[in-house]
Amino acid sequence: MKPLLHELEFDRVLTLIATEAKSTLGKDAVSRRRPLSTLTACEGAQADLADMRRFVHTEGLLPLAGLTDVAPLLARETVLELEESWVIVRAIRSTQAMRETLTRIDRFPRLKTIAEAIPELDELVGKLNKFFTRDGKLREDASSELRSIRQKVQQKRNAVQRLLNDVMNRNSEAIQEPLIVLRGDRYCVPVRADHRNSIPGILHERSGSGASVFIEPMQAIELNNDLADLLLQEREEIARITRFISQLIVDAADDVLLATRTSGELDALQACAIFADSVNASRPSFNDDRRLHLIDARHPLLDERVQTTDQPVVPVTVELNGAMPALIISGPNAGGKTIALKTTGLLVAMAMSGLPLPAADGSMIPIVDAIHVLVGDDQSVLEHLSTFSAYLVRLKNVIARATKRSLVLLDELGSGTDPEEGAALAAAVIEYFLDRGALLIVTTHLSSVKSFAMNDSRVVNASMEFDSATGQPTYRLISGIPGRSRALEVAQIIGLPSPILARARERLGTRYVEVDQLVSMLQNKMSNVLEQSAELEKRQAAVEEERQAME
Template sequence: MDKKTLSIMEYDRVKQKLNRYLVSASGKHEVAKLEPISDELQLQDWIDETKDGADIYRLMSGVPMPKLDDIHPHMKRLEIDATLNGSELAQISRVLQTVNSVRHFFADLKDKEIELRRLYGVAETLTALPDINRRLKTAIEGDGRITDDASSDLKTIRNRITHTEGEIRSTMERFTRGKDTRYLSDAVVTIRDDRYVIPVKAEYKQRFGGIVHDQSQTGQTLYIEPEAVVGLNNRLRSDQLAERDEEQRILAELSDLIRPYSNEIAQNAVILGHLDFVNAKAKYAHALGATEPVISTDNQVSLRQARHPLIDPAKVVANDLELGGEYKAIIVTGPNTGGKTITLKTLGLLQFMGQSGLFIPANEHSQIGLFDNIFAEIGDEQSIEQSLSTFSAHMKTVIDILSQADSRSLILLDELGSGTDPKEGAALAMAILDQIGTLGSEVVATTHYPELKAYAYNRPETINASMEFDTATLQPTYRFLTGIPGSSNALDIAQRLGLDATVVAEARGLTDQDSQDLNAMISDLTAEKRAAEREAEELAVQLDEAQQLHDDLKNQFEQYEKNREKLVNQAKEQANQIVANTREKADQIISDIRKKQLTVGQSVVKENELIDTKGQINALEQHPELKKNKVLQREKNKHDFHKGDEVIVKSYGQQGVLMQQLDKSHWEVQLGILKMKVAVDDLERITQTNQQKQKQPRTSVKRTASSGMSPTLDLRGHRYEEAIQELDRYIDSALLAGYPQVTIIHGKGTGALRKGVTDYLKRNKRVKSFGFSPANAGGDGSTIVKF
């Protein structure tokens, strides 16, 4: 893009606004390099990222991002085998910790089914280094200090230092608080040459013995290390040197640890900086009330209620700006100080913002072009270096623009042809506009030459425009009027300001009739446009009222639908109750039939008919439509316990594993080396979101809601014939209850009951297979039956 135009449009001021929202050095570096682009795919990616950032900011207040320093110099030092200091390692540690938090943040967004266009992919490029992150976090404080836990040796040395310092303080306190205080200049302990000393009056220097380390300026006070603490100070100094050596060893170790991953860490910093940049774009868009622009590859610009981003929102006037559809050239005429220049700058700056992937301060569905270059000549600066006049400098810039522009360019020209004779200036302006039309560029030009009004009217793909001026208040309104040329209003303004009427009338007489007719036409067009806008505003109000009525009716209909569903569910509940009563009676009938079968010794009703009948009765039950409710499903899953599940014991705040269900209300839970009986209400199942842990397969037993029987039958102590009858009834009940298998406990004893059970199971065609239980579950004292 043209550097001069970027400067004219104050593009750097927009980047400065963005900088206020950045917290990372890498993000600030990315903003510093930001420039508009014309690559459609790349630009759409940038806009998509801004849209993702805006959605995240709206829902979650943005991607969590702490202040991150520039770590690239540290990575360079690692490449030359340097050892990093604590502060540098702390900055790297902060980057790795942020990587973890950002990855978890986006994983949570996925779990919440929040749709994003691109940022999920960006987050996946972050490289997690958990071992390095954990080591750095353990060894280095946030301010760069090395922790006691960095190594066991360091902890031991620091403990010795603390102990020695305590001994020194205790010894020194005998001098500063006892009878020796009178020999001191001040009852304090201080440090000289890294050794603890006391300030002693010069005449008593022999009183304490030891070593003199310093004296006051007057020589009246000597800073003496008493003989009683010399040995302690020597020990302290030795430990301090050992501490320093151990700290240097730890720093070298940590530097060697992260050196192989310097590229990954540096790339992490770049990606985090990019996410910080996306955050900043979203926050800036929110502050501006900006919206996502639509890209037009054929350069049809349609900005709805566009606002200049650098003007106070309370004062800025919004305007609709359209270019590149029916017309490729707009000629803005009228007097100065009406807002023509700021309108040009609004168009240019919003186009630059949009082509930089930023949201633009305009209403939704506004459309930007995809220009290869944007050129502007705005202002009346003179080229002092080249000793050129205003006109000459203006013409030189225009010549440069014409030499570079093509059909993919947007040209913005302020006061085209000004600075010379009006007739020649107007002719030159029209010739320049014709040349721009030949190049195929889109152009918006402002001028105060009336000749260009007719030019815009007669040329194809060209339209007049102006800035509205309120003649009643003699103030510009800064509203952009498309299709209406501007008028100077000079005579009307002069008359309202009090100029003698005869002077004004004479001036009108000197104005040619064509100019008067044109100004009258412009006045009429302006009045008609205002009337049309008022009508449009009234229709908009009516449309809003109609939309509100529509929304109210829609809400009432939806409420009706909800109530209807509720009534249907209530009816189903009543039906369920009836079915439950019917099923209870049916169960009793089936039980009576079974007893009769056993009595007469033959099957009056076939077993498959009994089971089919039972299934048909169960199928009558209707359930309210709650199965698709995700909130209820998630809450239910938290309390859907199975053996081997990982759970949180809420009263202890500890994680454990379910071992076995003791009863309906309690589970046995393994907490570390302890096994505890815990109530179901005190448990919450841990759901795996990022990595699904491999769990051992488990067998689930399904049974109907109406069954309350046990999957185990104990026949011990029963007489043989009584036991076989009980077994027959139990097998029937188990089949009706839907059990896939049951366990029959017959004991060992003489073996007669076991043999009777075996013979019965061999004869029963509904039994698929059977066999003794495992040795640790009863062995040949019980039999497992599969249907």
Template sequence: MIYPQNFEQKIGFDQIRQLLKEKCLSPLGEERVMDMNFSDQYETVEEQLNQVIEFIRIIQEEDGFPDQYFFDVRPSLKRVRIEGMYMDEQELFDLRRSLETIRDIVRFLSHNGEENDSPYPNLKKLAGDITVFPQLIGKIDGILNKYGKIKDNASSELARIRRELASTMGSISRSLNNILRNAQSEGYVDKDVAPAMRDGRLVIPVAPGLKRKIKGIVHDESASGKTVFIEPAEVVEANNRIRELESEERREIIRILSEFSNVLRPSIPEILQSYEFLAEIDFIRAKSHFAIQTNALKPSLEREQLLDWTMAVHPLLQLSLSKHDKKVVPLDIELNQKQRILIISGPNAGGKSVCLKTVGLLQYMLQCGMPVPMHERSHAGIFSNIFIDIGDEQSIEDDLSTYSSHLTNMKVMMKSCNERSLILIDEFGGGTEPQIGGAIAEAVLKRFNEKKTFGVITTHYQNLKHFAEDNEGVVNGAMLYDRHLMQALFQLQIGNPGSSFAVEIARKIGLPEDVIADASQIVGSEYINADKYLQDIVRDKRYWEGKRQTIRQREKHMEETIARYEKEVEELYKSRKEIIRQAKEEAERLLQESNAKIENTIRTIKEAQAEKEKTRLIRQELNDFRTSIAESTLKEQEDKIARKMEKLREKQNRKKEKKQSAPDEKQQSSLTPAVQPIAVGDYVKLKGQTSVGQVLEINGKNAVVAFGSIKTTAKLERLDRTNATPQKQETVKSTFVSSQTHDQMYEKKLNFKQDIDVRGMRGDEALQAVTYFIDDAILVGMGRVRILHGTGTGILRTLIRQYLETVPGVRHFADEHVQFGGAGITVVDLS
């Protein structure tokens, strides 16, 4: 149950619906958005949320989801259920494309993953029983081409009709052209006149005074009265035949479409069911895109009544503030079996109403199957009923004051609420005299608590704050306010009531101090002190909360530091063991070498027969070996250090030499003689080119250069003097074409359009445009181009054709075919 009737408007859900409609691809999804409703069934909400979460993954991770054709052809299908009705070409084309989309979506969802291991199990379940219609798609493909028009070979009769139609129109065109040429030669018709179309019949434009010169039927005249349109008698019969053929063509098309509708009719119920699936996909897609836009997700959903939200955000407020690069202060709130009803107090404009609306909107969105913007560690429950009382409901028609309206809402809530209900009340007890209003509010609150209802209630009444302190199941909460900066922090803190900061706000606004003192005396020092103590408690709690957070952060940092040190000690211990192992291996090797040396020494002494001098020399050699062993490791280390020091000194010396050589280079460059200017007779090359030419003359900053038999003018700054002669470079010069030129030509040919429209231009403008157009066409190698100049007075046509006669590259030009523009277009063939 949702109360009252305008619940969605009060919490802003009507705006959510509108945003979702804008994200739908067709009326199919828009209808689902409007039909979306609140559910109190855990399984239903869980499934709907999982479908949206899976589709979000498809949007973010998949590239080939088929969502290109969402057409609503249900009205056409329902009409075709009546015998004798048929779908027209466009409806049939929309049906074909949307059936293809349904087929591709079912295939996408069904073929992703194994039977029991699909990445989108909830969407796959949704698509499980949907029928696709490949045979119908194939039949439509046999009737329509890829542009949605009836094919010539849709039936043999249609093919025959269209062949005869084309043949008849061709003969009419030839006859008209012959009549027109004869009339032009006789002077009845101007040279630039072409056949025209009137009421579906080909006619010839003639001046009114000469209309009797051509036998035929006058069909129309121009608005100015200077032209009449005559259908020559020779083509009347043929034009009549065209009309007959067009009627036959239309009848055959209707027959084809009716025949297909007869095939389609038995499958219409199943097709309509498939469109319900397409509507559901459009709806889920819209919810997914909205969730991505608002950073929404699915919290951990519980089967009990629970609100344990972290960093919850009002989505509409978030979208509004993001336009101004601002952020919403997130809401942390918790309602459970021990603290079911939250009494929020605090200053006006401190965010109490926004907090209440956020709770109402997000819970309603969640139970409509929409992800909500909050932290992923949040938990949410399911409520059977949601009641709201917010805003001024004064009604002149029903003779209800604001307070009467509030009491009416309270009566409904007390009668209907239970332990599965969520009540949202703004300014509880307001609208009447404070003492009795507060008393009634407390009595109603007591009933809510006895029924174990969940709720969020905002108030300024002290007695309700005391009630929350003294009764289990009800808890106080405060919207925080910075007393020093005198501004709201828009943060909810559960556990203590909040102050209204009435005295501080009055002082900030500038109310006279004697008025504030008088008011304080009237209300009594006890109330003022109690409010002050309350502010101090909230302030101290904020201070110690901040301290606790700081201590937590420092403890975390200390734990990370200890862990890092322990890891480093462990690595050092491992390194020490490795060093000792290597040292032992080295000592073993040295010992083996020493033993071998001693054995060799003993053998040598024996072989020398103990000669004193020889023995002394051998003993000295053994002592030297021992010393070298002892000093080898130290010497190796010293050598390494020495080598590094030597490299460092060499690097520093190179830097010094570089610094010293820099001024010398500058000085040397300043002493370098200036480059001699290019003179007549010098051999030069264009910068970046290899062709060599000779300077013939110099005019200011330009030079005339001969490259073989070609003379060109170039700027002196683009020329370099060279010792090479033209003969050495002649072959290169004659064949050189830069890659840049090749690229430019290729791009020009790629982007060249074969038609030019000069209608509306003056004669000289049109002629210049056509000149550039023909030059470019010849340059890129086009075989045929078209010039659209219109008929009009014929001046443009005459000028353009006179120019075309002078162009060597133009092989032939003539009027376009009468069906494609006739004398209004000149077709030019280029050699």
């Protein structure tokens, strides 16, 4: 279903939701979301989302600090460096914090069930904590041997520094500056170049100016050797500890990976919950009897609460069922037909994937086995196919694959060829899918297809509203009547010459004009009815609020 979902811009919605995830694991988990196949699975995914929304509202956000994808580190066959082990330790701590947070609260049973799948790694965390400071450095007492070596190192450094201070005090005229410097892990003193022979020892380096040489006095050589030996022992002990820590983690790799993956799913679920609030999403119900009812559905990529735009998205309401499984949408160019079609398919896919549904309460989603989409120009130059031929090739694939449990979305069916032949083909295709039992939404400009819809009780006509006063579409979907393409009105607004428009109206004839005017009148009346209905609902809601306030 993935290529078909791409035409609905499902991947762009996933990318948008993934921005709310705090970890790469969460973002990846969001990107893997796909429609589930059964009613039980879809209801369960939406129940998980509802539980997470309640958790975020009452408890706040999950403790996700430190959670990261550790799989690449654990997939290597080399010893983990201390910095890499620290990254894993922080990730494990995060998983355990989430497990503790969600399992101790009984008010969110679904989240608790998910969190219980995170392996309990407290014992491992306890062992690893003994090796690291709060900022991820190796503790001084990571092992008794390391502590002993570092104490000896400090004692030996003090001894070397006392000796070198004594050398400098006794040879002050030869010393450039009374400073002890390190050169290659060896403590030295800066001697004036013209007094180089005043202090016997090993010359390690010359200053950039050439005024000083850095000499390790003969008296300090043995002490420096002892210190170098201790530092070598320290590095060997750190390497041993590093291997030990790495082995502790590798031995628990399976549990660590399961813990981080499960925590990533929780991060993804929280991202969905945050996005749900931003688009005022609702929880849909699901059914296996082909009932689709999207109430005030909004395309998430157009929602002004998500995108940087001042233009509010106009919601659409779409209803299909077993008795009326097909919807034919007509109306002006750029009036929103394709957006309504794609919004329907996208929201069905989102709901079945456990994603937030940007629609009003009461929306119902059918469980479909596939969403077949034909949208846009798929002309193929390489295969020598015209736009119409390419469309037919894609249509043939849909016809072969669609079942009675499919949702089929066909944009501009029958266009791109002779209108009469295109309309006849479109009507035959619609009849085929009606007989097959699939749910179907078609957009069209063809009058014969609109007429066909009016004569078949299984098909509902719908139109995209157009404001004649402003000459602009309102993007509102009106069910029950066909739409007018308004080609002449659009041409007039754009500024085509009046004689051409007048001649076009003559060619249409008086009968067409009368029918067009009748459709326009019906649309206006239906718009008024919808506006009055919406106003009545607002008043009823206000009365109900007042009644509840008085009780």
